[in-house]
Amino acid sequence: MIPRRFLVIPVLLCLAGTLFGLDFNSPGTPEELSRALVDEMTDEEALAQTFMLGWVGATPSPLIMDWIRDRNIGGVKIFGWNTDNTLQLAETVGNLQEKALEGRLGIPLFVATDQEGGWIRHVKGATSETPGNMAIGASGYPMDAYYSGYYIGRELALLGINMNFAPTVDLYTNRDSTLIGSRAFGDDPVKAGILGAAFVKGHRDAGVIATAKHYPGHGDTDLDSHGVLPKIDASFDVLWNRELVPYRMLSKEGIPAIMSGHLAFPMTPSGSTPASLSSWFLKDILRDKIGFTGLVITDDLMMNGATMSAGSLSRAAKEALLAGNDIVMLSKTPNMNDVIWRYLAASMETDAVFRECVRDAARRILKAKLEFLRGGTAVAYIPDLDKVRTGIPDPEGSAFFLDLAARSVTLVESPGDDSVFPLLPEDAGSVLLAGQFREFFSAGKAAFPDALSYWYSPSQGTAEMLRYARQADTIIFCLSDEAGLRVLQNLRSLGKRVVVFSVLSPVYLDTVPWIDGAVAVYSYAAESFIAGFSAILGRFPAKGTIPFPLHEPRWTDPHG
Template identity: 30%
Template sequence: MNISNLTLEQKIGQMFICGFHSLVPDDQIRTLIQQYHLGGVIYFRRNIDELEQVASLSKSLQDLAAANGSLPLWIAIDQEGGMVARIDHKKMSRIPGNMALGATDNPEYSYEVSVISAQEMTQLGINMNFAPCVDVNNNPLNPVIGVRSFGEQADKVAEHGAAVIRAFQENGISAAAKHFPGHGDTSVDSHMGLATVEHDVERLQQVELKPFIRAIQEQVDVIMTAHVIFPAIEPEPIPATLSRSVLTGLLREDLSYRGIIVTDCLEMHAIAKFFGVGEGAVQAIEAGADIVLVSHTLSDQIEAIEAVKQAVLSGRIHEKTIDTAVERILALKQQRIADVPEAEAAPVFFERHEKPEVDRLLQEVARKSITLVKDQGQLPLDTQSSVLVVWPEVRSETQVDEPWTEVVTLGDALAAYIGEVKEIRISAEPDEQEIELVLREAASCSQVVVATYTAGSALPEGQRKLVEGLQQQKLGKLIVASTRNPYDLNDIPGVPAYLCCYENTPYFMEALAAILAGHSKAEGQLPVSLDDPNAVGVN
């Protein structure tokens, strides 16, 4: 992998990772590899069907690059765990998300589950994971990080993040710590707009930067940028992704980072809407980024690549800047993926019950994660009486909220312990008709368990109204369990019992059911602070 053998176009191509929209190589990705010498691809759920298909797709893409005389590809993904997992398949181990791991207060669990994830991704031909998210989530109104963070304490986020990085990179996956210099204390989703973190440098060093400093000490391969404005570091109103003060001044010079800097996707509104994808790519490279991520649209991808080429030809970007970035990229490719192995046979993937050691570990992590925040005499349920379960269904999908297609509801899980379980499934944003249906059914029940689900910054209004209506009915037992955002309690502070699950995946619902039925205890430690004075403190 010698940079002197590459043309300008080939070098620029190495600086881009792009996505496409099919289960097999399509015209979009063929164009990018064959005509633009693409350095890497990124998978989304649109690229995933059977696991054997993913492994075959990875091999086909590498073969396409090789046939074009190109270097081996990065094959990247956002397989964070929990509610952000691009590979949704029953044979893929359901790795818990970061906040659930933070609630265990045990970085060894973060290491062990990440080893499993890395080994499975390697079988699929994936060699880069845009994880872990090491943002410190200390803003309850954050609409985009939330449970993707290990918690609100910087030191603990740093230790969990380091464990994940070590697990990935020891098992052949380049880790990418994100979103530098920290997306945790924002109330704007950078997919939709521009956020600003107003803290001074001293506070940033004490909180936001700590996990990244630890990641650098762990020799993380990649750091991903945040499309967030940091006035204390960059005086101009531009996001970190486009700021030379942030990427070169802070990350390269002050923190002595020597690995690869990759941008978050430039098609996110924080860049595309305010700067444009092409201009954003140029400014990101000027700022110090080595790799530009453009995930979705072929016209945007070509625009960005061509804009960088024209910037070099016009003298705006010196070719030495390109060479420095590509040298880093080639060095890491040499280390991680210089020899793409020929698959002698299709890899074998196993059902959950065929992986007993993995199954036991993930069950244990779920038990150690679930947190009992408050209980005013509501637990356990009377297993000899009927129970009404209210289950919110996630009926829409975003890039940071990806429910698994194989669902085990809380009602399903409770049926193993209680003879009569009635479950009403409602929308995560229930309307008045759904609310009235639940309240009518609850009127004749002595025990009601409500699962809440918040993907954004606040409990949806319909869920809040529903819980308040149930409180007014003076039920025998009313228990609320948040199945994603732990901050739901801030919107329904009067509930008599509240547990946090951090995700609604099967291991967690099965563990929650056992706790509700009195067969086990909630052992998790709350990794964030809540407003309720009766809530347990942050760990």
């Protein structure tokens, strides 16, 4: 029996709501107040809390403002098409929150984005370009993961963004995956869990809610769930000891949110149902077996991986909530009376199970908002534009990210030959820089001032590049993808010294054993190019290690 004294506070909260107007700033613990607020809500108000919507354009559309003012939706998602002007974005976030706080219960928005670091950086403008997850995996230091999360989080917090869909803890299991690649810490599940936990702690100290993704793991497929539903042939035993390890570790560390992925695992009881719509994955495994107690958020429901399975967007949204998601994310703003809203609102009237699922989700959402969006360490609802001007890019973060880029640089020697490194200008002879990134050429010219530069295009022929290459003693070739690999292969027959400057995933180095050496960096941030050329010149010892075995195409358990 519950002691009577524990029943007093909820009763008082309900009474306060009647007498004094219950709202988000009323006294009470997050657990108590979230229950009281949901009890105060209509079904439609509870349903609105489960919606996270995006919009197209730099400024909010009238439609997204209508959803906030008239429906009091729970969150908005910032995409890359919203973010070129940093100050304008900060003003936009402030306007959105002001409108939300005018609602009957004064509930602020979750303002979310994808700022993973490295390759995925939805908030552009003046924000830092960082070395990214694979660079952290190459350095191997949890400290680097912590400070990456901290400095990325500090910039987001200044912009009023209080939730980030990071860290990515997918494993680099399938080497053909171009979707994951350098977004992964590597292929070791325990290291991914350790580094992911450190990143989450950095976000927490910056006031930002971290969200691990893409549960239960997007790393063992070369398909992209934006266009199709990837089917991954892995048994549950394999998943439990591989892809799910980071989530098991992060759940014990109190990760506040997890994103569910549109991925099917036919060898599990979930069958062909996407994990994002599967109660087996979300309730039986994530909630009951792993013990996760935070929020579950869908990846964009407008991706084909979700809608193709459910048959329609509205059915996908209902299935997602029934399966155990708390928030359904839509990258575009539906019309106010779009079929998705009408279908879900009608379902709450006729389906008692669905109604209970939605109200439970609203309670968890409000509890998380009360825990993270109130108090002295919470992200300010209305950004201070002066602080945005002086704090983005973060001055301390800029110095740290250059250090991280240097710690992660990896030199790959040609097997059996004398080392080509350090490669000094007086030893290199005439140098040709062949690449596709402006920062590659600027850092390369700083290292080799007399070098010729050639911007190659995979869609054009290689005759002109070969003409330049024949005149050079050393060719430093920037390689980042398969198209570039095909261009690189044309240099083999020239008999020149060829050094590859690998950017993003260094997986392609496995296919060019004939080169004289390579340097690997893991993003196309300017700091990574500077660090890479400094390592080529021998200005510091490059101690980074590629965080997956180059000569093993699939994952093997490093712990036996």
